[in-house]
Amino acid sequence: MFLLLACTHLVPPVTLPISQNSVGLVLVPVTTQDSQLPWILDTGAGVSVLTPQTAQLFGITEARTHTVEARAVGGNLEIELIHLPSLSISNYSCTHLRTAIVDLSAVEARMGSTIYGILGRSFFECADIILDLKQKTLTLSSPGTLKKTMSSPPVHFQLKGGAIQIHAVLAGIPVHANIDLGSTSSMTNFSTALEASITP
Numbered sequence: 539m540f541l542l543l544a545c546t547h548l549v550p551p552v553t554l555p556i557s558q559n560s561v562g563l564v565l566v567p568v569t570t571q572d573s574q575l576p577w578i579l580d581t582g583a584g585v586s587v588l589t590p591q592t593a594q595l596f597g598i599t600e601a602r603t604h605t606v607e608a609r610a611v612g613g614n615l616e617i618e619l620i621h622l623p624s625l626s627i628s629n630y631s632c633t634h635l636r637t638a639i640v641d642l643s644a645v646e647a648r649m650g651s652t653i654y655g656i657l658g659r660s661f662f663e664c665a666d667i668i669l670d671l672k673q674k675t676l677t678l679s680s681p682g683t684l685k686k687t688m689s690s691p692p693v694h695f696q697l698k699g700g701a702i703q704i705h706a707v708l709a710g711i712p713v714h715a716n717i718d719l720g721s722t723s724s725m726t727n728f729s730t731a732l733e734a735s736i737t738p
Contacts, residue, residue, distance in 0.1 A: 551679035552628045556669075561649055562722035564669070566657055566676060569626040575654040579669075579676075581702055582718035583658035586625070586637045592654045593620075593639050625661065630678045632661055656720075659702070669719075709734035 557565045557576070565576040573595065577586075588598070598620060618639040625635050642653045666684035668677040695704045695717070706715040708726065711734045726736070 551677055552630060553675050553677040554628050556674050556676045559651055564719055566627060568657060577655040577657045579657050580720035581659055582720040583656050585660050586635060586658040587656040588637055588639050589642050589653060590639055630665060635661060709736060
């Protein structure tokens with residue numbers, strides 16, 4: 539069965555506090571099925587992610603999932619996909635949000651903290667967002683309203699390989715850069731560093 543993503547419109551916009559965990563990842567309070575838990579906000583993730591433990595907490599059973607093959611850094615892996623009935627941040631909510639169930643225990647062990655879920659880009663397809671890391675706030679508004687209030691021109695991006703990519707300049711060299719909140723520091727590859735005459 540094909541389910542269409544549906545999201546609420548935000549009039550007026552809503553601003554809520556965010557936090558960062560011990561390694562600097564952005565945490566957003568997410569509500570689903572009357573439970574609120576801190577999820578990681580990751581613009582590098584195309585879909586949102588639940589851990590098996592969180593799925594169990596929400597009463598999601600294997601009968602409601604289907605398995606697909608996905609490509610990852612280490613090769614192909616099988617993931618379970620579901621459509622969450624509802625997922626909300628404050629009064630902004632989405633229904634039928636496609637979500638993956640992935641075991642993140644190895645990542646949790648490296649971080650030293652629990653991961654309940656990862657909020658991917660698909661959740662924000664129906665909203666304009668402002669992320670203010672200095673003030674530690676996230677503002678959500680209806681599509682198109684943010685553009686009307688901007689005092690500077692927007693930076694356009696494209697989706698390439700599922701990543702948000704912009705044009706940037708590194709030491710005078712034009713480069714393509716990915717915007718990824720799942721990475722806590724900026725980095726470049728070796729060939730681009732050599733081209734920009736950057737040495738370790």
